[in-house]
Amino acid sequence: IHAYSISGELLWQANLTGRIDQLVWYYISQNNRLELAATSQSNLIHFMSNKGSLKNQLAYLQDIVSLQTITPEGLPPSQLIVTGQDGIVRGLGPEGRLLWEYNSQSTPINTFIGGNAIFIATEEEQLICLGFIGDPSPAELWRLNDMGRISAFYWGDLNGDVVPDIAVGTRDGVVSLYAADGNQEIWDRLEMAGEIFHLTAIQ
Numbered sequence: 001i002h003a004y005s006i007s008g009e010l011l012w013q014a015n016l017t018g019r020i021d022q023l024v025w026y027y028i029s030q031n032n033r034l035e036l037a038a039t040s041q042s043n044l045i046h047f048m049s050n051k052g053s054l055k056n057q058l059a060y061l062q063d064i065v066s067l068q069t070i071t072p073e074g075l076p077p078s079q080l081i082v083t084g085q086d087g088i089v090r091g092l093g094p095e096g097r098l099l100w101e102y103n104s105q106s107t108p109i110n111t112f113i114g115g116n117a118i119f120i121a122t123e124e125e126q127l128i129c130l131g132f133i134g135d136p137s138p139a140e141l142w143r144l145n146d147m148g149r150i151s152a153f154y155w156g157d158l159n160g161d162v163v164p165d166i167a168v169g170t171r172d173g174v175v176s177l178y179a180a181d182g183n184q185e186i187w188d189r190l191e192m193a194g195e196i197f198h199l200t201a202i203q
Contacts (some may be wrong), residue, residue, distance in 0.1 A: 001038065003052060012052035018042030022067040026078040028094055035094070037080055039064045045082065047095045056095040062086040066111035072132035073116045081118055083111040089120060089130070091137065100137030104128055114155025114180065115164060117141070121150035127168065129182065142182030148172055154199040155180060159187075169196025 001020065003011045018040035025034045035055075036048040043064060047056040062084040071078045079099060080092040087106050091099040107123035118130040118138060127147045130138035152169035159165065164180040173192040178184065 001036075001048075001052070014048060014052040014054065016040055016046050016054075017044055021064070024067055024069045024080070026069040026080055027071065028077055037067065037069075039067050045080075045092075045096060058092075058096045060084060062088075065108045068111055068113050068118075070113050070116075070118065072136070072138075081111060081113070083108045083120065089118065102130060102138065102140070110150065110153075112153040112155070114153075114166065117155075117180075119153060119155070119166070121147070121153070123149070125149060129180075144178075144182065144184050147176075148174060152196040152199040154201060156201055158201060167199045167201075169199050171195045175199065 002013045005011055016038060020038050020040055022039045024037050026037060028035050034050050036050065038046045040046065043060045045058040046054060048054055064082060065085055066083040068081040069078050070081055082090045082092060087104045087108060088101055089104060090101045093099050104120055106126060108120050109123055110121045112119040116132050120128040125147050127144045127150060129141045131141045132138050147168060148170035150168055151171045154167040155164060157164055158167065158177060166178050166180045167175060169175045173194050173196060175190040175192065175196055176186050177188040178186060
């Protein structure tokens with residue numbers, strides 16, 4: 001990992017075990033700074049300071065599908081959301097301390113963050129929503145079936161009614177729009193020629 005200043009000056013570099021797959025910053029409120037977490041091909045999570053020094057490592061027996069960060073509203077500091085191929089989603093605190101875990105009873109293919117919620121896309125063509133409701137650990141709010149193999153996701157207000165919506169893109173090239181409340185009624189749909197890789201909104 002190489003860290004550069006805005007002017008292009010090399011600030012620090014760090015060597016980790018295995019190819020780096022995912023890299024995120026997360027906020028540590030108790031000492032008012034950002035720190036770094038990375039996953040590698042060797043199924044390790046590396047926890048590093050913002051100066052590049054290694055603070056801790058965690059080894060996973062399963063492949064790590066996704067590494068995300070979320071700061072639950074009213075429940076700082078940030079949590080690292082680690083999704084394993086075994087279907088277990090874990091919330092980690094500073095230096096990898098386990099805060100909670102959730103068994104999706106499925107095979108995740110990706111995890112997305114939307115507002116105060118965690119969305120899990122699965123091989124079983126499900127979309128699962130976990131939400132923080134005044135508690136440091138999330139609860140399953142809803143689970144939708146027959147969603148296709150989800151490859152892209154967007155969360156936000158898409159129709160101007162202030163209520164969040166979700167857009168889901170699949171490997172079959174279908175984009176579907178839903179309300180973010182777990183109602184599976186599609187309010188718009190678009191078919192494309194190939195797999196959907198990314199979704200965003202332009203105001």
